[in-house]
Amino acid sequence: MNIKRILLGLIIGVLGGAALYTVMRLLLGMPALASNPWPLVAMAVTTGLIGLMLGIEPSLGLARGLLGMVFGFAVGLLLVYVIRLLLGMTPAWNPEPAWVTGALLGATGFLLGVGVMTDWLKWANGIHTPEQDGPPEGKPAWVRYFGADQNHKVIGVQYTVTGILLLGTAGSFAMIFRTELSKAGIDFLPADLFNTFISIHGIVMIASILLGVGGMANYLVPLMLGARDMAFPRLNSFAFWIAVPGALLIIMALFFGGWDTGWTGYAPLSVRGPLGIDFFMLGVFIFGFSSILGAVNLIATTITMRAPGMSMFRMPIFVWAVLATALIQLTGTQFIGLSFLMVVLERVFNMGFFDPASGGKVLLFQHLFWFYSHPAVYIFILPGLGIISELLPVFARKPLFGYKWIALSSMAIAVMGFLVWAHHMFTAGISDSLRVPFMYSTMLVAVPTGVKFFSWLGTMWRGKLSFPTPMLFVLTSIAVFLIGGLTGPPLATVPTDLHLHDSYYVVGHFHATMFGGFVFPFFAALYFWFPKITGCMYNERLGKIHWFLQTVGFYTMSLYMMRAGLLGMRRRIVDYDPALGVEGYQTVITWAGWIIFISVIIGVANLAWSAYRGKVAEPNPWGSRSPEWQIPSPVPEHNFEEPFEVVGDPYDYGVPGSIYVQMHPKPTSAG
Amino acid sequence: MSVTAHAQEMHHVEEISPARRLYMNRLGLWLFIISESFLFGGILVARFYLWGTTRPHLDQALGMSVTILLLASSFFANRAEIAIKHDDRKTFLQSILITITLGLLFLVGVVGMEWRTAPVTPMMDGEFNVYGAVLFFMTGMHAFHVLTGVILLAIVARLGAKGHYGPTNFWGVEGAVVYWHFVDVVWVFFYPALYLMGTAVGPVH
Numbered sequence: 001m002n003i004k005r006i007l008l009g010l011i012i013g014v015l016g017g018a019a020l021y022t023v024m025r026l027l028l029g030m031p032a033l034a035s036n037p038w039p040l041v042a043m044a045v046t047t048g049l050i051g052l053m054l055g056i057e058p059s060l061g062l063a064r065g066l067l068g069m070v071f072g073f074a075v076g077l078l079l080v081y082v083i084r085l086l087l088g089m090t091p092a093w094n095p096e097p098a099w100v101t102g103a104l105l106g107a108t109g110f111l112l113g114v115g116v117m118t119d120w121l122k123w124a125n126g127i128h129t130p131e132q133d134g135p136p137e138g139k140p141a142w143v144r145y146f147g148a149d150q151n152h153k154v155i156g157v158q159y160t161v162t163g164i165l166l167l168g169t170a171g172s173f174a175m176i177f178r179t180e181l182s183k184a185g186i187d188f189l190p191a192d193l194f195n196t197f198i199s200i201h202g203i204v205m206i207a208s209i210l211l212g213v214g215g216m217a218n219y220l221v222p223l224m225l226g227a228r229d230m231a232f233p234r235l236n237s238f239a240f241w242i243a244v245p246g247a248l249l250i251i252m253a254l255f256f257g258g259w260d261t262g263w264t265g266y267a268p269l270s271v272r273g274p275l276g277i278d279f280f281m282l283g284v285f286i287f288g289f290s291s292i293l294g295a296v297n298l299i300a301t302t303i304t305m306r307a308p309g310m311s312m313f314r315m316p317i318f319v320w321a322v323l324a325t326a327l328i329q330l331t332g333t334q335f336i337g338l339s340f341l342m343v344v345l346e347r348v349f350n351m352g353f354f355d356p357a358s359g360g361k362v363l364l365f366q367h368l369f370w371f372y373s374h375p376a377v378y379i380f381i382l383p384g385l386g387i388i389s390e391l392l393p394v395f396a397r398k399p400l401f402g403y404k405w406i407a408l409s410s411m412a413i414a415v416m417g418f419l420v421w422a423h424h425m426f427t428a429g430i431s432d433s434l435r436v437p438f439m440y441s442t443m444l445v446a447v448p449t450g451v452k453f454f455s456w457l458g459t460m461w462r463g464k465l466s467f468p469t470p471m472l473f474v475l476t477s478i479a480v481f482l483i484g485g486l487t488g489p490p491l492a493t494v495p496t497d498l499h500l501h502d503s504y505y506v507v508g509h510f511h512a513t514m515f516g517g518f519v520f521p522f523f524a525a526l527y528f529w530f531p532k533i534t535g536c537m538y539n540e541r542l543g544k545i546h547w548f549l550q551t552v553g554f555y556t557m558s559l560y561m562m563r564a565g566l567l568g569m570r571r572r573i574v575d576y577d578p579a580l581g582v583e584g585y586q587t588v589i590t591w592a593g594w595i596i597f598i599s600v601i602i603g604v605a606n607l608a609w610s611a612y613r614g615k616v617a618e619p620n621p622w623g624s625r626s627p628e629w630q631i632p633s634p635v636p637e638h639n640f641e642e643p644f645e646v647v648g649d650p651y652d653y654g655v656p657g658s659i660y661v662q663m664h665p666k667p668t669s670a671g
Numbered sequence: 672m673s674v675t676a677h678a679q680e681m682h683h684v685e686e687i688s689p690a691r692r693l694y695m696n697r698l699g700l701w702l703f704i705i706s707e708s709f710l711f712g713g714i715l716v717a718r719f720y721l722w723g724t725t726r727p728h729l730d731q732a733l734g735m736s737v738t739i740l741l742l743a744s745s746f747f748a749n750r751a752e753i754a755i756k757h758d759d760r761k762t763f764l765q766s767i768l769i770t771i772t773l774g775l776l777f778l779v780g781v782v783g784m785e786w787r788t789a790p791v792t793p794m795m796d797g798e799f800n801v802y803g804a805v806l807f808f809m810t811g812m813h814a815f816h817v818l819t820g821v822i823l824l825a826i827v828a829r830l831g832a833k834g835h836y837g838p839t840n841f842w843g844v845e846g847a848v849v850y851w852h853f854v855d856v857v858w859v860f861f862y863p864a865l866y867l868m869g870t871a872v873g874p875v876h
Contacts, residue, residue, distance in 0.1 A: 124826045126835050231695050296702045304695050330702060334710040342717070342808070351793040351804030353721065359801030364720050368713060 006055035013051020017044040017070075024074055028081050028093050042255065046070070059139060061114040061147025062244075068113025069106045069245055076102030097348050099256070099275060103282045107245040115148040116238040131233055134637050148241060150233035153635060155240050156219025157533065160526075162240075163211030164604060166247060170204035173197045175597055177574075182590035184578040194574040196258030196276070200250070203263040203280065207247050207287060209380045209514070212522050214240070214294050216383055217322045219533070221298060223628035224316040226307030226646075226661075228638050231300040239293040246287030253279035262572055264373070267354035267365040271346050278347060281340035288337040291379075295329035298322055307627070307661075309646035316626050316650050317406055321386020324410035325379050328417060332372040332379075339368035366428055370421035377510075378417040381517025382410055385452055385481070387525045388474050392456055393651040394624050395471040396463030400651035401455045409448035416445050426494050427501045435494050442492035449485060453478070464654075469543030470622075473524035476551045480558075481516025484509060487562060502572075504582075505565030512558045520550075523603060530607060531621055535633040536614030539606050546603035553595030560585045560592070625650060625660040689839070696842050704853050707816075711857045714812060715864060718805050724869040727791045727802040728876060730784075734866040737780035738858065741817075744773035745855045748824070752848040755831065758838045767828045767844075770851065774821045781810050790874040799873045809861055816854045823847040 021043040022032050034040065047070060053063035080098040084091075111117055119129045132150040135141050144154055145161075177197045180189040189197070218240075222230055230236045253259055257274025270277050302323050306315065343365070345351045352358020354365050393400045400406065422430060422438040456478055465471070487509040490496040500506060523546070530538050564582040576582060620629040631640060644663045652658035687695075751766035791803035827847045830836065836844050 124830075126830045126833055232699060235699075292703075292706050296699055296706070299702055300695055300699045303698060304691070330706045331709045334706060335713050338710060338713045338717075345808065346804075349793050349807075350800070351808060352800040353717065353804055353808075355800075357798075358796075358804070359721070359798035360804070361721060364717060367720070368717065371713070 002055070006052060009051035009053075009055025010048055011051070013054075014044045014048040016051070017047025020047070020070070020074065024077065027078060030093070057139070057143055057146075059136070059147065060143065061241075063146075065110040065114030065241065065244070068109035068111075069248070070109070072106035072109025073102040075109070076105035079105070095275060096278065100278050100282065100344060100348055103249055103279060107242070107249070107282075107286050110245040110248075111238070111242060114241050114244075116234070116241045118148070119234050148237045150229070150237050151637065152218050152222050152230045152233065152236060153533075155236050156215050156217075158215075158240050159211050159218055159243075160215030162244070162247070163208045163215055166204050166208035166211060167600070168604075169251070170201050170208055171597055171600065173201045173204070175593060177201070178590045178593045180574065181576075182587045184576055184583050184586075186575050189574065191574045192258065192260055195260035195262075195572070196254065198572055199259055199262050199280070200254065203250055203284065204247070205514075206263065206376070206380075207243070207250065209518050210287070210291060211243060212518065213325065213379065213383045214243075214290070216318075216387070216522070216525055217294070217298055217325070220529070220628070221301060221319055221322055222305065223635065223639060224319050224626060225302065225305050225310065226627050226640055226644055227301060227305035228640070230297050231304055232297050235293055236297050239290045239297065242293070243287050243290035246283045246285075246290065249279050249283030249286065251283075253277070253283065264369065265340065265343065266369075267343055267346070268362055270343050271354060278344055281344050285337050285340050285344075288333045291329040291333045295326035295333075298326040299330065302326075307644055307646055311646075313404055313407065314646050314648075314650060316390060317400060317403065318383070318386040318390040320407040321382045321389070321410050324414040325382045327411075328375045328379050328382075328414050332375040332418070335368050335372035336376070339365055339372075342368070363425070363428060363430065366425050367421070370424045371418070374421040374424060375414070375417040377513065377517075378413050380514060381481070382413060384477065384517045384521030386410065387521040387528075388456060388477050389452070389459075390626075391470055391474045391524060391528055392459045393653050394622050395468070395474070396460050396465050397623075397653045398459055398461075398463040399649075399653060399655065401458030401461075402451070403649070403651060405451050406455050409451040412448040413445060416441065416448065420445060423492055423497075426497045439492055439494050443489060446485065446489070453482065453485075468527075468622075469538070469540060469547055470524045470528035472544065472547045472551075473520050473527065476547065476554075477516050477520035477524065479516075480512055480520060480554060483558065484512030484514075484516045487512060500565065502570060503565035504561045504569040504571060507571055508558045508561030508563075508565060511554075511561065515554050515558070523547075523550075526603075526607060528622065529628075530610070531617030532628060532633045532635065534611045534614065535617060536610050537617040537621065538610040538614060542602060542606040546599050546606065549595050549599035549602070553592045553599060557589050557592035557596065560589045564589070625653065627661045630661055630663060693842055696846065700846055700849060704850070707853065708857075711812075711860070714809055715860060718809060718864050721801050721805055722869065725872045726865065726867075726869045727789070727799070727806060727873050728871045729790075729806075729866055730788060730876065731866060733780060733785055733788075734862060737777050737785075738862045740773050740777045740780065741855055741858050744770045744777070745852055747773065748848045748851045752841070752844055755836050755841050755844045756838055760831065760834070763831055763836075763844070764828065767824055767831065771821055771824050771828065774817055774824070774851075778814055778817055778821070781814050785810065788876060790876040802873055806865065809865060813854070813857055813861055816857070820847070820851045820854045823850060 018040060021040050025034065026032055046066070050063050050066045050070070053060050054067075057063075077098045080094070080101045081092055084094060084097075122129050135144045136147075144151075145158060149155065149158075174197075177189060177194055180187055180194060218230070218236065222228070253276035256279055257276040259265070259270070259273050259276040259280050261270045261273060261277065265277065265281060270281070302315070302319055342351070342353045346353050346355065346360075352360040354360045354362050356362065389400060389406050420438060420442040422434050423442045426435055426438075487505070491500055491506060491509060527538060527543055530536070564585040567582050567585075568580050569576060569582045569586075576586075617633060619633060622629070627640070627644060628635065630644070642663055644661045646660065647662045648659050650660050652660070747766040747769040751763050751770060754760075754762035754766060786807065789803070789806060791799050791806060793800060793803045793807055795803055824847050827836075827843050830843065
């Protein structure tokens with residue numbers, strides 16, 4: 001560490017940020033000093049942090065990306081100002097188009113700065129670049145985790161850690177408004193800030209889940225297939241890093257008036273709200289590229305990079321879940337991008353897509369939005385359900401019951417997910433000729449989901465079950481997802497939905513599906529593959545405490561939410577009438593929320609500390625048959641030093657003489 | 672270090688053969704095109720939801736002309752691809768430059784002329800705003816993709832002129848050309864949706 005350089009970076013950063021802010025104000029025709037000092041402070045703090053990071057390590061991709069983002073914003077603001085000045089439009093300084101252009105160029109600047117496009121730009125100039133091989137030379141090893149690295153394991157860790165950071169961010173916002181809700185009356189959180197916080201809780205959680213899914217998929221899929229890396233390592237790096245400016249824009253929305261539409265951003269409210277809505281929607285739009293390009297990579301990898309002998313029906317079951325997920329991400333994501341883009345265009349260019357006075361139609365937004373956002377819930381849960389199917393046989397020491405059915409049920413859920421979107425709109429004024437078919441199609445999703453539950457029970461039946469932390473999380477996932485699933489039909493049925501729509505019952509229902517389908521399986525996966533990723537073992541006792549607190553906290557929270565909803569508690573509302581009789585429930589929900597929050601802190605602290613100081617783990621502590629457990633931990637740079645062949649079925653635990661992967665030692669002369 | 676790095680690099684080259692790499696690249700591009708077709712499908716859904724069986728009055732001669740330009744460009748794009756696979760660099764360069772020219776003319780026709788002369792715009796007040804909105808959105812999104820296609824073709828043309836492509840190394844050309852065809856096919860759906868289907872309503876030019 002070079003203290004002098006770090007201090008210099010900090011000072012240059014602070015002064016440079018303040019100077020850039022002042023110069024920008026002068027260039028945009030404003031007085032140099034604003035009446036509100038906070039933007040100046042925010043700017044100086046941001047650039048000061050960037051300077052600090054560059055002082056620690058000048059080649060840090062993240063810091064360079066952030067610097068690129070700052071300059072991208074500056075260029076965008078000036079560009080719009082100059083264009084409007086030249087076209088003689090008044091006023092020349094119009095915040096809405098200026099900040100929108102700034103955000104788009106800011107994201108581009110981030111990508112250029114972080115260096116994920118360097119190779120492609122060189123290709124466009126006819127310069128050949130080899131694929132990156134190993135950590136950067138002459139720099140500390142941790143640097144690769146903060147820059148454009150092409151190794152899928154590094155990218156998987158980047159996804160996962162960013163996902164956990166966003167999980168913490170979104171959870172913290174939840175804790176703030178949850179505390180406000182614990183008593184009737186408005187205590188400390190003004191209504192518009194409350195609305196912004198519930199919106200940001202929702203969308204940042206979704207971003208966090210997408211990153212968590214990306215983390216599991218990127219780390220595990222090449223290992224499970226026996227591949228050296230993903231099919232397109234540069235695209236992989238790009239897909240991760242484009243999510244970062246997306247997430248930053250969403251969080252920046254807080255400083256531009258926030259947004260009070262909820263994460264769904266329904267028009268026409270979103271067409272009228274503050275500037276924060278542009279940031280939120282562009283953030284989601286840019287985040288969408290991450291989903292689409294990540295999906296291209298995962299599908300191509302699954303199709304082309306399987307080890308010899310690994311037919312589609314001999315892949316580890318998690319890969320099937322990821323394949324189904326990737327198909328939804330590939331196709332559906334375009335629709336949320338489209339709907340949000342149309343809102344931004346309506347705001348900036350007065351294009352009246354959703355405004356009836358301009359001949360537009362409000363419901364179009366909801367159709368486009370839910371055509372992605374309903375299948376999106378299957379993006380969140382399918383990988384988690386895959387984790388359950390992947391881990392259960394290991395801890396039951398029995399073959400997975402009905403492998404093909406599980407694999408195909410994931411695909412069936414992915415396809416049927418596209419046929420149910422209008423069940424979110426039963427109360428929006430759509431005709432019965434739409435409501436009734438969508439009621440039935442929604443109910444049909446229970447069939448492939450039921451296949452999964454049947455298989456999980458069949459797998460556990462008469463197994464030799466053991467209960468380390470990952471297995472406990474898996475079992476809770478099944479139980480919690482069952483609650484989430486069974487509370488669905490009352491919402492899918494039109495008559496009952498008319499009563500339950502927009503109530504806390506819905507909140508309880510979808511929190512159960514998200515926890516059962518993502519949060520619990522995600523932690524199961526983290527604990528399960530932690531020894532593989534770090535080579536160290538986590539603390540089992542702390543892991544069990546985490547599991548216990550999260551399980552108890554979650555059941556309490558979710559069930560009381562549903563109860564409050566049945567009594568008439570509305571969603572997305574800062575205050576409620578104590579006469580509803582839900583105040584006591586609200587207090588309990590808040591306490592339960594805090595317990596979940598604390599349990600997650602315990603879990604993350606356990607993992608962080610164990611990665612740093614944990615016991616060295618055995619090579620295959622769970623006795624798994626999957627290929628990634630047959631090689632050393634942590635995994636070598638290019639995964640499999642010696643090729644292997646798949647000679648049997650993946651989950652024949654306890655079947656005498658069965659072999660899944662046959663390792664072939666490489667002749668020493670090779671290479 | 673350099674010796675092992677070299678050995679690993681060789682090992683890697685062994686692992687993914689050029690033929691396999693080509694197959695993977697093709698697969699990746701087609702997956703991207705599937706994704707993009709959902710975007711344009713969504714835009715078409717918006718058009719039919721908002722306009723139904725009506726459309727604005729547009730200049731039919733202009734619409735027909737730009738369509739012919741774009742369809743012709745696809746022919747030359749294909750000719751360029753075939754030529755480079757047969758190592759005929761002269762035909763390749765000629766055809767790809769014609770493709771780029773036709774693409775640029777298309778952009779001039781749509782953005783430079785149609786946007787100026789259309790009787791409906793997103794700037795107008797009242798119920799016909801939505802006709803301008805959808806018209807500018809559809810043509811704008813498509814023109815943006817044509818522009819990216821032109822940029823890709825220009826990069827490929829420049830590299831091709833320097834001798835970067837040949838019968839064994841043509842992926843850059845093929846990728847850009849397949850993308851170009853896709854942008855063309857999108858217009859095959861957009862043109863009737865904008866100019867031909869339904870009854871013309873609203874202000875006349």
